[in-house]
Amino acid sequence: MDSALxxxxxxxxxxxxxxxxASGLSLVFGLMHVLSFAHGAYLSVCAYAAWAxxxxxxxxxxxxxxxxxxxxxATVVGGVIAFLTELLLLRPLYGRDSLDQLLVTLGLGFVxxxxxxxxxxxxxxxxxxxxxVKETTALGGANIPxxxxxxxxxAILVFVLLQLILRKTRHGTIVxxxxxxxxxxxxxxxxxxxxxxxxxxxxxxxxGLAGALGAMYLRAVQPGIGDxxxxxxxxxxxxxxxxxxxxxxxxxxxxxxxxxxxxxxxGSGAGDVITVALMxxxxxxxxxxxxxxxxxxx
Amino acid sequence: MSTAIDTxxxxxxxxxxxxxxxxxxxxxxxxxxFLNVPTFGILPNNLxxxxxxxxxxxxxxxxxxxxxxxxxxxxxxxxSFGHAMFFTLGGYGFAMTxxxxxxxxxxxxxxxxxxxxxxxxxxxxxxxxxxxxxxxMVTLAVAQLINIMIxxxxxxxxxxxxxxxxxxxxxxxxxxxxxxQNLYWLALALLIIVVALALWVTxxxxxxxxxxxxxxxxxxxxxxxxxxxxxLSATVxxxxxxxxxxxxxxxxxxxxxxxxxxxxFSLSLIVMVVLGGRGRIWGAVxxxxxxxxxxxRLPTVAALPAIADLPAVFRIPLSEPxxxxxxxxxxxxxxxxxxxxxxxxxxxxxxxxxxxxxxRPATTTTK
Numbered sequence: 001m002d003s004a005l006x007x008x009x010x011x012x013x014x015x016x017x018x019x020x021x022a023s024g025l026s027l028v029f030g031l032m033h034v035l036s037f038a039h040g041a042y043l044s045v046c047a048y049a050a051w052a053x054x055x056x057x058x059x060x061x062x063x064x065x066x067x068x069x070x071x072x073x074a075t076v077v078g079g080v081i082a083f084l085t086e087l088l089l090l091r092p093l094y095g096r097d098s099l100d101q102l103l104v105t106l107g108l109g110f111v112x113x114x115x116x117x118x119x120x121x122x123x124x125x126x127x128x129x130x131x132x133v134k135e136t137t138a139l140g141g142a143n144i145p146x147x148x149x150x151x152x153x154x155a156i157l158v159f160v161l162l163q164l165i166l167r168k169t170r171h172g173t174i175v176x177x178x179x180x181x182x183x184x185x186x187x188x189x190x191x192x193x194x195x196x197x198x199x200x201x202x203x204x205x206x207x208g209l210a211g212a213l214g215a216m217y218l219r220a221v222q223p224g225i226g227d228x229x230x231x232x233x234x235x236x237x238x239x240x241x242x243x244x245x246x247x248x249x250x251x252x253x254x255x256x257x258x259x260x261x262x263x264x265x266x267g268s269g270a271g272d273v274i275t276v277a278l279m280x281x282x283x284x285x286x287x288x289x290x291x292x293x294x295x296x297x298x
Numbered sequence: 299m300s301t302a303i304d305t306x307x308x309x310x311x312x313x314x315x316x317x318x319x320x321x322x323x324x325x326x327x328x329x330x331x332f333l334n335v336p337t338f339g340i341l342p343n344n345l346x347x348x349x350x351x352x353x354x355x356x357x358x359x360x361x362x363x364x365x366x367x368x369x370x371x372x373x374x375x376x377x378s379f380g381h382a383m384f385f386t387l388g389g390y391g392f393a394m395t396x397x398x399x400x401x402x403x404x405x406x407x408x409x410x411x412x413x414x415x416x417x418x419x420x421x422x423x424x425x426x427x428x429x430x431x432x433x434x435m436v437t438l439a440v441a442q443l444i445n446i447m448i449x450x451x452x453x454x455x456x457x458x459x460x461x462x463x464x465x466x467x468x469x470x471x472x473x474x475x476x477x478x479q480n481l482y483w484l485a486l487a488l489l490i491i492v493v494a495l496a497l498w499v500t501x502x503x504x505x506x507x508x509x510x511x512x513x514x515x516x517x518x519x520x521x522x523x524x525x526x527x528x529x530l531s532a533t534v535x536x537x538x539x540x541x542x543x544x545x546x547x548x549x550x551x552x553x554x555x556x557x558x559x560x561x562x563f564s565l566s567l568i569v570m571v572v573l574g575g576r577g578r579i580w581g582a583v584x585x586x587x588x589x590x591x592x593x594x595r596l597p598t599v600a601a602l603p604a605i606a607d608l609p610a611v612f613r614i615p616l617s618e619p620x621x622x623x624x625x626x627x628x629x630x631x632x633x634x635x636x637x638x639x640x641x642x643x644x645x646x647x648x649x650x651x652x653x654x655x656x657x658r659p660a661t662t663t664t665k
Contacts, residue, residue, distance in 0.1 A: 029431075035431055037565075089628070093631075093632075099377065102377075103627070103631050104631055106565060106568065106569075106627075107569070107627040107628040108628065109624075110569065110620045110627065111621055111625055111628070113620070114619075114620035114624060115618070117618060118615070118617060118618040118621060119614060231438075234435065234438065235439075238432075242431075269446055269449075269450035269452070272442075273443055273446055273447070276442045276443050276446065277443060279439045280424075280436050280439040280443075283432045283436050283439070284427055284428065287432050
């Protein structure tokens, strides 16, 4: 029972990391019809940013605020890179086939990961964390590492914030309308391109936060860290339904839990196989994902 | 000389240029193992030394693989994120049969081919049920399944260390450093066969229908064409050829490595084809040669004192092939969407147009 509880929390926190990455990708695809490979690389960059900050602080006199600062800074870094990407690289391509935009994000991913590898080398770097993050809390007979709570809490916070932005602000309304019917929004005289920038930047920020939290969860960073996460974020994206934030949340929980439980009870790697197979089956049986077309961003 | 440039004689002459150049290049590549000339650091040592021939054999094999991917991506317009899985199926089918059974070399090659045929039909028949991004995602999913199974050593596939071919089971002419030239010729033969097949098949009716699907699938459907079968034919042919490339690759390296099943390798095929020129066989060859040569040699070249002592701003790009290739890739998408060969083609076309404009009397310019 206690191992099941621990697995449950681990699954939820892994799912939370997938959700953070997938939420941005989902909005980007829903609105811009571009599958971004670059967000995985943003995650890598921000993981290194968080690592660098925590490393600069050293291990003495930790309070935990460094971690918060690292997370905030990683979020900002992710947002800035994504904003610049959209402005400088994607904007000139909007007149063209969306394949070209996908290819640019792919090329950017190559460049960013190679740059990280060039500067810090391919090997893993240990992340130094405050002690209390690594300690466990007894809950229902299981010892749950404290970082799990942080990750799950952060994902819930991001979900609520994104929902508020989408529902309560004018920009958010335009994004939702754009996902529903982009041409109609344009026909009403609204420049959807501003929403492109907003959505891409928000996605970059979420990916940045996922980078800092991912570094904390894995206790180490390496240049390819984003490649692993983006694969499962894609799965979450497909299972949940492209363009649907709630879908991404539900799918992230399912994928995270299934992955952890199957890896533990069936065998190492089984969880990965099952979740990847889940995506393939989903695409063939219900291509629009769990949360279908009717309510795409809600 | 005031006549138009397109006389029948000239047209025939121009049509002969391609095959003649191809034969000359093939002949030059064939005699490489006899040429003891320095390579100035582009290759590990002199051109005909085993170290250099091994690198060249890898390059030629990946060129052949890129040509097969160009059929799927460049000609038919299907963005597969998992083309390397068929390469893997061929290579691992061969390597696992040789390593885990006593059936011998010939049977192992057959098993590799068979694995890629079964995989090609099965995976593509399913994946093509989806269209657009969904197709890309299904190919990604299945490729990842295979990647996970291999990395975790399912069915004795070797795990992260890979599978080393048992040399006792290999034919003697492929074993040992002295026989590296045979591996080179094997890879060259593969490339020639794949290029010839690709050139031929893309010039047939079937090949033209692939391009038509790429340009406008709906229109093809309206004309009564079963585009599912059209796309299936393109992907299956390309995938089986990719499987053959995988077998040769494993023979050349002597091991089957799990990294050939990874997402990064499939994505690098996209980079190769776009750099060289989408939808052009020679483009795929050129792009793959450039990519693979840089990837194989840049880390070694960067370790030379002349480069290792440079400041980080210059040293890092020069030691990371994917950084340079990624930047080139992005620039190409903006400035040269047709890739290297597309750029050459349009330069030639422009020159011909200018010549024609000069050769033609001024009064006939109106059409």
